[in-house]
Amino acid sequence: MRPLQAAVIGHPIGHTMSPFLQRRLFELSSLPMEYHVLDVPQLSAALPQLRALDCFNVTIPHKTALIPFLDDITRQARLCGSVNTVKVENGKLYGTTTDGEGFSRALAANGLAVGESVLLLGNGGAARAILFELLSRHPGISVTVVCRDVSLEKAGALCREAQTFAVSEGGSVDQVELMTYTQLEAGSDRYSLAVNTTSLGMYPHVDGCPLSRKTLARCGGAFDAVFNPRRTRFLCLAADLGLPYGEGFDMLVYQAAASHRFWFGSQFDEEALRDLCREGKAQMDLLFEEERHR
Numbered sequence: 001m002r003p004l005q006a007a008v009i010g011h012p013i014g015h016t017m018s019p020f021l022q023r024r025l026f027e028l029s030s031l032p033m034e035y036h037v038l039d040v041p042q043l044s045a046a047l048p049q050l051r052a053l054d055c056f057n058v059t060i061p062h063k064t065a066l067i068p069f070l071d072d073i074t075r076q077a078r079l080c081g082s083v084n085t086v087k088v089e090n091g092k093l094y095g096t097t098t099d100g101e102g103f104s105r106a107l108a109a110n111g112l113a114v115g116e117s118v119l120l121l122g123n124g125g126a127a128r129a130i131l132f133e134l135l136s137r138h139p140g141i142s143v144t145v146v147c148r149d150v151s152l153e154k155a156g157a158l159c160r161e162a163q164t165f166a167v168s169e170g171g172s173v174d175q176v177e178l179m180t181y182t183q184l185e186a187g188s189d190r191y192s193l194a195v196n197t198t199s200l201g202m203y204p205h206v207d208g209c210p211l212s213r214k215t216l217a218r219c220g221g222a223f224d225a226v227f228n229p230r231r232t233r234f235l236c237l238a239a240d241l242g243l244p245y246g247e248g249f250d251m252l253v254y255q256a257a258a259s260h261r262f263w264f265g266s267q268f269d270e271e272a273l274r275d276l277c278r279e280g281k282a283q284m285d286l287l288f289e290e291e292r293h294r
Contacts, residue, residue, distance in 0.1 A: 005052070007036040010059035017227075018057050020283055021256045024276055029266045043069055051091045055263045057256075058084050058095075063125055070095045076136075079165065080129045085259040096262050099126060100133030102255025103195075103225070109254070109274060110246035112221050115192020117142040119184075119219060121210045122197035123155035126225045130195060131162050131176075135169065144177045144191070146184050185215055194219040194238075201232035203288060209233040217241055224248050228288060230281055249284065253277045 004026075008018035019035050026033040038056075040046045043066055050056060058066055063082040067073060070086065074096040077083045083095035107114065118134055120127055120143055127145065134141055143162070147155035155178055163173040179187075194216060200208035206229055216222065222238035227248035231239075238245040253276055260266040 001032055003032040003034045004054045005036070006033055006055050006057075007038045007053055008057040008059060009038045009040045009046070009050070009062060011039055011041050011061060013037055013039045013059070015287060016059065017252060017280060017284055017287075018059070018256070021253060021276065021280055022057070024279070025256060025260055025266075025268070028268055028272055028276075029260060029264065031264065031266075050086075051088060051093065053088050055085075055087045055259075057259060058086060063097075067095065069093065076100060076132070079132045079136075080125070082125050082129065084255065085262050087263050097129055098255040098258035098262065099129035099251075100136070101258045102251040102253075103130050103133055103223075104137060105254035105258075106246050106248075106250035107223060109250055109270075109277070110223075110244070112193065112223060112244055112246050114138055114141065115220060116140075117144070117189075117191045117193075119144050119146060119191040119194040120197065121146050121195065123147045123151055123158050124197060126197040128158060130197060130225070131158070132165065135162060135166050135171070135175065139169065140171060140175070142175055142177070144179050144184075144189075146179050146181055149180050149182070152178075152180070181210075185212060188218070190218045190220075192220045194222045196222070196224045196226065196232075196234050199226065201229075201234050202226045203228045207233065209237060211237075213237055213241070216243070219243065221245060225251060227252050228284060230284070247281075249281050250277050253280055 022035050071092040072094050077095055077097045080097045084097050086093050086095045145159055159176050159178045162176040166175045196210050198210050200210045221244045223246040224232050224234050225248045226232050230247050235245050257268050
């Protein structure tokens with residue numbers, strides 16, 4: 001059997017954990033594979049190369065820009081307006097997003113309950129995927145989207161789309177609320193879970209934190225989509241408050257595993273994925289520790 005040709009595409013691609021994770025997953029599936037890292041400045045020029053692959057992952061900045069070049073996308077990808085996983089069949093490209101599923105499975109792996117009221121920090125691609133995942137999987141849930149004052153227009157558009165979706169699923173517009181950080185910090189409402197999808201706290205700007213201690217104390221748990229560093233200041237603050245929390249690296253592993261189901265129908269043992277989470281975190285720590293000392 002010829003090795004499957006797979007890749008991750010982005011620009012600039014830089015350090016990525018996809019090769020490490022995907023190679024381990026291909027080993028678990030006993031599928032021969034060659035996994036490439038492709039720096040793709042221009043999507044249109046790269047299409048012949050992409051159509052020659054069997055499958056590929058997509059990262060920044062192509063998760064939305066790639067959609068017009070695809071032959072079809074799943075309902076979830078259409079809702080989220082982004083793809084991170086593409087399979088190639090007879091030269092045609094079919095896309096989906098596994099970010100939402102990766103988030104849900106990471107929560108479950110860490111024993112985190114969604115509850116009834118989620119505080120969603122940010123309004124970018126990750127926030128969008130998680131917002132529609134929450135509304136799809138948890139009927140009746142209340143989600144408060146928090147943004148900076150300068151992001152109100154973009155966040156408002158996202159919230160209106162989410163409200164329309166909630167109504168189409170039998171819910172109501174009241175399930176999705178928009179709030180600025182100033183309003184949030186001045187409030188007193190409690191939330192079952194706070195989810196950070198902003199880049200605050202991401203390496204190399206590790207001192208950033210999206211919430212004050214006082215506001216995070218009003219939440220029942222915390223999850224950070226940032227995976228480098230593994231424990232951001234946001235999660236350190238949650239731990240100091242005695243809150244249960246989940247790390248973004250787990251989401252990275254579970255969304256990668258979900259991509260294999262889309263490609264090949266592969267299923268993985270839960271313990272094997274938890275082992276991969278632990279192994280991957282150790283590998284990432286080593287990789288970025290070397291980078292910090294250069």
